[in-house]
Amino acid sequence: MPTIRDVARLAGVSIATVSNALSGGRHVSPQVREAVLAAVRELGYVPNRLARSLRNRRSQTIGLIVPDITNPFFSSLVKSIEQAARARGYQVLLCSSEEDALLEYDLALALISRQVDGMIVIPTQDAPRYLQRIGEKTPVVLLDRIGGEDGLDRVGVDNLQAARRGTEYLLSQGHRRILLLISTLELANIRERVEGYQAALEAAGIGFDERWVVPCGRGADTARVVEKAIQKYRPSAIFAATNRLSLVAVQAIRNLNLPFPERISLLGFDDFEWSTLLQPYLSTVRQPLEEMGQRAIQLLLERLEGVRSGPARVLLPCELAVRESVAPVALSMRRKEVRSKDNPGGSAKSAKP
Template sequence: MATIKDVAKLAGVSIATVSNVLNGRRYVSPELRSAVLQAVRTLGYVPNGVAQSLRSRKTQTLGLIVPDITNPFFNGLVRVLERSARDRGYQMLLSNSEENAELEFDLALALASRQVDGLIVIPTQDSPEYLRKLKADGLPVVLLDRIGGEDDLDRVGVDNFQAARVGTEFLIRQGHREILLLVSTLELSNIRDRVEGYRQALAAAGIPQDPRWVVECGKDAPSLEAVLEAIRQRRPTAIFASTNRLSLLAIQAIRRLKLGFPEEISLLGFDDFEWSTLLEPYLSAVVQPIEALGFQAAQILLDRLKGDTSPPKRVLLACDLAGRQSVRRIG
């Protein structure tokens, strides 16, 4: 376990400088402050003051960290979580990590320092080490949506494997065999599970698999060019977009290429929102249970705060499928 001495040594500063950076009581130059914070992140160091605060008074506040507040899926979860907390007499403190692991770490420490009673995190990567340290220091933590890893943290998400398999099987039943799968990043286990569900559905239908039909578009700024190039080269009859942002990107690519939609190419999205039925063709989509996801995560955290000491929970919820105009039957 890292100590303040380890942080000082790695940053090349004195222990007093590290202490001043972390407690904010004295001025430290931007250069030294940056070096100290980088060392803290690298070592996963949680200051003793934070650990002590976790064992002190209750504040009736919960911390919530999301990776992108502009994403309608995460925005929907925020609304459910905030309402669930308020109904139980808690206030929710929201932070946006902007898909930045270092910022997420800083935000988590800041929320812990503010003595939140518990923390819900949609992480930028699978099972961050610092969250296990915060839990060991007495802070209840629940991982939501991105729940890869095996440790003692509570987790709530959907069955991504089954959701992608059901979606792919739906396209196959409509006569599609040339199905292009768009993914954000294979660094996240929930996306890898969606890829595996897609692959197993193809295998069960006797459709040959080619890794080039899985297109990684990027997590932070998905690449339109990657989608355009894949459509030009593969000429799919259907696209399965594995996130809501990629659904929009796929529609943009289809319009850019002036393809008949859905006459020449069909589209199945992941996540269902108001815009799905604003413009024709209405978007067919795998539908994640946002209300149930948020409620379950809040319930588990609040139960922990009431003294629940049962083994770590891993909740997987089923998705639905909304078949609409964007998927055309062929053959």
């Protein structure tokens, strides 16, 4: 069985350098790290992580709980977190709560029992109390869904500004009848997106009407909910506040045989590889997934290393990815809007915005 001494001899470095290269401890240059890893692969060396964890009282593992691993947004975040953790010598234990608060609680306890050094959680609800109790002994970072104030570290995006910017873009294309699709109002990040949408409309002199904010839930009949909303309000544009709802909106538009984007435009929230697989290519508000994962790992390791004690709240900016799914509002639609203002008789055409 090869030893760490054998690896050091083959790589031409010290035993301490091998240890640092494998553990992510002190800084090791990329060239030296690659030489060590090449020697590890050639010799088939297996580090004794258990012995190392007993020495430094660290398991070199991080627990990660996401609401739904099948959601491309969360799986992309997982990838960024794993890459950032691996670069620092940590492994990630991944769990999916399936949007179930009780399952999330059980998974958190299971990760603690496996002696993870810390946890990153995308919670099913705002500010779960049990995480605050866990955070008193084991560092916890909340990611993406970061509502509440309870002393935990948080990394997310400025949802209000992101939604406002997205709505302003639709307004700049002449759209005034903008339907906002949301999953639920129970999460702070979604409520903030509604606030951003409202702020943009009001700044443009367009009255906000809560009926144009459509909670779609997460059920199998979501597409039908969207279809009914389109038929009722006849929007010229849809702003889908989550990536899943972007796909649902595309399905609803196709089911109704509406010219897309000539008759109805669509702006999504979140950005993934499949955004350019759809026809037309999907315009979106893009979240900085890689930076979100990196900052979450950074905050967690700062806690572990005792760099700071007070809670940190990191809000990252989003950017607009303009592609093909948003078109300038058709002249015929503008004429209809003018007529609807002249004849507010309670029909779908008279609805706000």
